[in-house]
Amino acid sequence: MAYNYIEYEVSDGIGRVTLNRPEKLNALSQELQDELMDCMRAADDDPEVRVITLRGNGRAFCAGYDITPPGEQTPEEEARSKEMRENIRWDMHRMKKTPARWTELLNLDKPIIVGVHGYCLAGGTDMAMHCDIIIAADDAQIGFPAVRSMGTPPTHMWTYMVGPQWAKWFLLTGESVNGKQAEEIGFALKSVPRENLDDAVEEMASKMAKIPWELLAANKSIVNKAMDLMGRNTLQQMAAEVDAVAHQAPIVYEFNRRSKEHGVKAALDWRDGPFRDYRGADKKD
Numbered sequence: 372m373a374y375n376y377i378e379y380e381v382s383d384g385i386g387r388v389t390l391n392r393p394e395k396l397n398a399l400s401q402e403l404q405d406e407l408m409d410c411m412r413a414a415d416d417d418p419e420v421r422v423i424t425l426r427g428n429g430r431a432f433c434a435g436y437d438i439t440p441p442g443e444q445t446p447e448e449e450a451r452s453k454e455m456r457e458n459i460r461w462d463m464h465r466m467k468k469t470p471a472r473w474t475e476l477l478n479l480d481k482p483i484i485v486g487v488h489g490y491c492l493a494g495g496t497d498m499a500m501h502c503d504i505i506i507a508a509d510d511a512q513i514g515f516p517a518v519r520s521m522g523t524p525p526t527h528m529w530t531y532m533v534g535p536q537w538a539k540w541f542l543l544t545g546e547s548v549n550g551k552q553a554e555e556i557g558f559a560l561k562s563v564p565r566e567n568l569d570d571a572v573e574e575m576a577s578k579m580a581k582i583p584w585e586l587l588a589a590n591k592s593i594v595n596k597a598m599d600l601m602g603r604n605t606l607q608q609m610a611a612e613v614d615a616v617a618h619q620a621p622i623v624y625e626f627n628r629r630s631k632e633h634g635v636k637a638a639l640d641w642r643d644g645p646f647r648d649y650r651g652a653d654k655k656d
Contacts, residue, residue, distance in 0.1 A: 374406045376400070376402060377390065379410050381417065384419065384422065384580030386414035386417065386481070388414065390403065390433060392428075393427075395434075396433070397427045397433040397495075398434050398436065398439075399433060399437055399495070404472065408476070411423065420584070421481065421580045422580050422584075424486065426485075426572065427489075429489075430489045431489035432485075432488050432495055432499070432511070435490075435493030435494040436493060438521070459619065463615040466611040469525040470610060473607075476501045482579060484572055485504070485505050486506050486508075486569065486572040487511045487513065487559065489510075489512065490512050491507075492512070492514055492515065493514075496514070500528035501528065505553075505560060506571050506575065509562050512547045513549070514547030515542065515545060516642070516648075518541075518542050518543075519646075520625075524610060525611050525614045526610050528603075529542065537556050547648070547649075
């Protein structure tokens with residue numbers, strides 16, 4: 372299948388998947404997410420593939436979910452959109468699709484190694500934490516700033532990855548860590564200089580590719596089952612529901628208004644200005 376926003380190649384037992392929307396910092400549009408999952412399923416079904424790698428083209432791994440407001444709407448469409456936003460049950464229904472998607476990624480048989488550089492924000496962290504191994508560039512910027520004005524993460528792997536105290540720090544401040552710090556707290560397995568990231572991902576994938584995929588799948592599965600016994604699957608559904616409730620906070624409506632009337636960048640500047648971080652970049656999260 373030809374993709375608009377994904378690059379894919381296979382050799383030496385490795386399926387190499389690359390997000391390819393660099394002009395938008397690989398922000399996760401619906402089309403990009405659909406293409407990613409289609410490609411991941413194909414790699415998982417390919418007998419020539421034993422391990423999958425995930426990277427991002429351009430200066431960022433992934434700046435988050437694409438929050439670009441919809442285009443011009445008719446009064447009827449706008450009224451319908453408003454009605455749906457204010458219906459918590461509908462919002463819960465909508466938000467549950469996000470953990471379902473990333474849980475499918477986590478439960479693929481083939482292990483996924485993700486290389487993170489530049490921004491790994493919000494939806495980018497949701498995606499990365501549902502892979503199996505994270506290798507970060509030393510200067511990566513990892514966080515979930517959307518908690519300041521848009522709700523809560525629609526999935527929740529933070530506590531499993533970094534423990535309760537660091538999870539609370541990320542979600543109660545919206546601040547970020549670099550790759551070296553991400554290694555120290557357990558978000559990433561290791562951190563390497565940016566220029567060595569591709570080689571580090573490839574080296575680990577090459578080692579795994581020497582092992583039959585059946586054994587890789589079995590050993591990956593038992594770790595995933597251990598997390599499920601610790602409530603991982605149930606917690607993802609709860610995270611989507613909590614996010615839907617959080618969407619009713621007045622600041623969420625104000626952020627959406629500013630984004631629609633003044634543009635996403637202006638809304639992000641308004642949100643992050645008091646914190647003096649995430650500044651001067653064309654971000655999406």
